[in-house]
Amino acid sequence: MMAFAARVTSYFDLAGRGTTLRREVVAGVTTFLAMAYIVAVNPSILAAAGMDVSAVFVATCLAAAFGTLMMGLYANLPIAQAPGMGLNAYFAFSVVPMLGGDWRLALGCVFFSGLLFLAISATRLREDLINAIPASQKQAIAAGIGLFLALIGLSKAGIVTGDPNTLVKLGDLGAMGALLAVLGFLVMCVLAARKVPGAILIVILALTAIAALLGLTEAKSIVSFPPSLAPTFAELDLAGALGIGLVTIIFVFLLVDFLDTAGTLVAVAARAGLIGEDGKLIGMRKAMIADSSATSVGALLGTSTTTSYIESTAGIEAGGRTGITAIVTGLLFLACLFFAPLAAAIPPFATAPALIFVACLMLQGLSQIDWPDMRESVPAAVTLIAIPFTFSIATGIGLGLITYVVLNALAGRVRQIHPALAVLAAAFLLKLALQ
Template identity: 50%
Template sequence: MRKPLEHYFGFSAHGTNWRTEILAGFTTFITMAYIIFVNPAILHETGMPIAAVTAATCLCAAFGSILMGALANYPIALAPGMGLNAYFTYTVVKGMGVPWQSALGAVFLSGVIFLLLTFSGIRQLLVAAIPHQLHAAVAGGIGLFIAFIGFRNAGIIVPSPATTVTLGNLRAPHTALAIFGLLLIAVLQTLRVRASMLIGVLGTMLLGILCHQVHWQPTRYSLASLSQTAFHLDLHGALHIGALEIVFVFLFVDLFDNIGTLVAVAQRANLLTADHKIPRLNRIFFADATATIVGSLAGTSTVTSYVESASGVAAGGRTGVTAIVTGLLFFLSIFIAPLVGAIPSFATSPALILVGGLMVTGLSQIEWNDPGIAIPAFLTVTTIPMTWSIANGLSFGLTSYAALQLLTGRARKTFKKDWMLYVLAVLFLLRFIYLAQT
């Protein structure tokens, strides 16, 4: 049984094995396990039962990740997206007064549209429209984004009214423990220890327990709680609330966050083909769209690919087995979520920081001597962390690239082949104009 599975997932082609893939799956899960508690906390403010949303979060993350691994054979895990859950709660439900049932209906509609765009080949065209010169820039920008999140969660950087951010209190217990974890993982990586991320996270957590810095309060809930949100979506209400804007936002942000994450992880894992294409793209998008539909039916906001998947790739994950292991752990979390809640942010933040560092190494592939490539790449790299959005960074980079191609006459030679690039640039411009008016 093992040999056919190894052949299906391409272990020999990717130079991997079961031990590496399983460890990578554990690593990805640990770095993104926070979503099990953060997502329900945000959606609970809409009036949704927290136990039901917790179960829905675990269930759809498990379904999406396993489907991605088994069908598309990529080490990319899925879960309800941060940012999209905040838009669902604070803009749609609390800001616009839309019932959470109708908002779930809007998420369902966006998932169905995703599926139609996938079957029609439009999503694949959009990915192909992104110049391969920007692939490394997207990966680098997401690397800085992940590192910024890690530094913030560790308390190494904190908000400042004078300078936006500044150095935190390095003597604070949680920050000191995070610095210990950073050093531990760095030493293990220097020694070429494959499980460095996982050992670093668990080692830092153990030290935190010994120092009485891990505070854990178990909560009681079961899979039966899911009945409070499952199939409660209101499609009729979604169609009568002027849902076009809401569906478009869910659609747009998820689409380009997903594309950005996909390009970055594939770039880091060396999964791109020689002509810079992403294999099995239709399967990837099918898994993503289906997971969003299942998430809306279960009772949670849009499901999307997670940038934390890069931590599993950094641990050696190269196939769908990594995502399947992550998905199985999410499924087990339905029953043991209180135990997962014991993993503190000071233990996971060092892994995020160093994964970010690994992802920026690809920036050396960019032709920095060519302003037509260097300027869009720079805008992509910097605006992803500075605007806290992968979609925004991709928008700035691609639009500026298209503008420079047109204004310098380069577009005349490649317009027929790259027409979708310019269509996409126009859509991005219209989006920026729309955002400026809201």
């Protein structure tokens, strides 16, 4: 036993990173509590795409466990993964309707985006692609997706509804679902401000309990054997996803996942002190390989893009510095498989506050944009506005990149436009012209 403990200590470099096994375990539990809400939120979002809720629940747990365990065992980083917020909304509300409701075809696109990500991660192309996207556009894309999530959350809560004259209008705030969603959002914010671990999960479970007491939902049990994965496992349409018309969809999945992963990895690594003397993340290549592999595996299981979670910083704050933190989190996601009845009983208005809260967090990056510089701020604003108002992440990204290239070229900054960015903008322009 002592020999095994010594090997574990040596492999994960506990002493070198200034941590202990106990601290790593606590950090892993903390990270799990911060992001466990995804096992309830992701199935509810993908249900809008016509997917089996129970099977998606299992796929979510397994994809999160696979990606997180790989991040811990292979990359030795305290970073957890799960199906990404924003990317799941793009999948369910943009891609699947665009494909005539064919979620199998959409899963095929996710699978191939993961393979492309894997290929890029193994080469220096990953640095080129990261550097090609202007910092202002990276922040605007994240914030635009946040507004997209907020709109979905407000709709799920009944706070915002459709209107034939004004497009949208205020819903019935007197409805019990809307009232509970508003209350839940406020409580969630207070708990987060007080740095209570698992604030999002606590509120979701509390609202579900209240809904059960009021007869708004019903949970026949809490614990059971995992549901069948059969409705979604290996149901992706790979042949159809190779169609030329789906290149843009695959690319958007790739681009958003790539930027989200790169940003998250750098932010979390900096917080954990895992940035080397050369300014690069220790284990970046392995981390991105783990992330991209989880995306393709997740698609095979039956869920949208799996990506690294910024909530991993919760575990970092608790002292996590090695892959043991991620391993503990991954094992807890496996344990979640036995709580499917509880997840199925969670009503839409209970997960709505989480969507709105996450949206608020994603808007924080807007402060880093140089707003007085019109060459940076205008394209960023176009992206920010276009994503929610066209209800399409792809369209918003495309319009923002096109605006950036055109505006900067006409303003005399041609040399500052990365060649890869010009190619991306041209591709989006062609797609918009042909659709």
